[in-house]
Amino acid sequence: MKSSTKRILLVEDDHGIRRELLQSLGSDSYSVQACCTSKDAQESLENGDYDLVLLDLGLPDGDGIEICKWLRAAGNTTPIIIITARDAVESRIEGLNAGADDYVVKPFQIGEVIARMQSVLRRASGTTLSGRIALGDLWADSEARKSGRTDREFQLKPREFDLLFFLLQNPGRAWTREQLLARVWGPDFEGDGRTVDLHVRRLRQKIEDDASDPRFIETVWGIGYRMSDSPLTGEHAKEGSEAVSES
Numbered sequence: 495m496k497s498s499t500k501r502i503l504l505v506e507d508d509h510g511i512r513r514e515l516l517q518s519l520g521s522d523s524y525s526v527q528a529c530c531t532s533k534d535a536q537e538s539l540e541n542g543d544y545d546l547v548l549l550d551l552g553l554p555d556g557d558g559i560e561i562c563k564w565l566r567a568a569g570n571t572t573p574i575i576i577i578t579a580r581d582a583v584e585s586r587i588e589g590l591n592a593g594a595d596d597y598v599v600k601p602f603q604i605g606e607v608i609a610r611m612q613s614v615l616r617r618a619s620g621t622t623l624s625g626r627i628a629l630g631d632l633w634a635d636s637e638a639r640k641s642g643r644t645d646r647e648f649q650l651k652p653r654e655f656d657l658l659f660f661l662l663q664n665p666g667r668a669w670t671r672e673q674l675l676a677r678v679w680g681p682d683f684e685g686d687g688r689t690v691d692l693h694v695r696r697l698r699q700k701i702e703d704d705a706s707d708p709r710f711i712e713t714v715w716g717i718g719y720r721m722s723d724s725p726l727t728g729e730h731a732k733e734g735s736e737a738v739s740e741s
């Protein structure tokens with residue numbers, strides 16, 4: 495990622511959250527402009543140039559999802575992270591499918607927001623990973639098209655490898671089944687979410703210690719899947735219990 499200051503548009507009508515984000519991000523060398531209505535957000539996006547948009551979904555004069563759709567329909571690819579209430583699983587999935595790059599759930603830790611922002615900005619700057627990627631003892635090599643854990647090499651079918659490598663490029667990020675289909679299988683593939691489920695099931699059998707208790711490829715209830723960003727620390731146990739209470 496370039497070291498220059500990143501320009502952030504923060505769209506959030508909750509005064510407390512807005513102030514907290516402005517303070518934290520400002521002191522973390524981001525240049526943040528804030529607005530609190532859908533109308534102001536659209537005006538800012540029409541007139542300004544931003545590296546990233548933090549977008550609340552529940553705005554007094556509209557729905558943040560409409561801003562996502564509007565921006566993408568205009569061909570604007572500025573990364574968007576949506577900020578959403580924890581019970582609104584459907585708006586999260588709708589937001590991702592409307593073109594948002596990621597989401598954070600209220601109430602959130604500032605550290606989590608910053609980690610998501612860094613990850614999205616890194617991807618947007620074109621620093622996609624190729625070659626060999628490792629996560630814990632799991633590794634994959636896109637040039638040799640080989641993967642494994644420590645010295646044990648997996649026997650993956652081509653699409654299983656593609657899915658694994660794609661997920662490994664974005665640890666911690668949740669994807670909907672539609673997004674995985676579009677990005678791993680390609681926009682012309684005529685399949686549905688069950689194709690993704692089937693491949694995830696097969697991958698887990700090959701890469702996980704216990705496919706019924708996956709540490710790497712986590713199910714994000716109501717959304718889809720994500721590669722854990724801390725597969726070996728037991729973090730998933732916390733996520734798991736949260737997911738159960740949410741389902």
Ligand code: CA
Nearest residue numbers: 507550552553
């Ligand atoms: Ca709101």
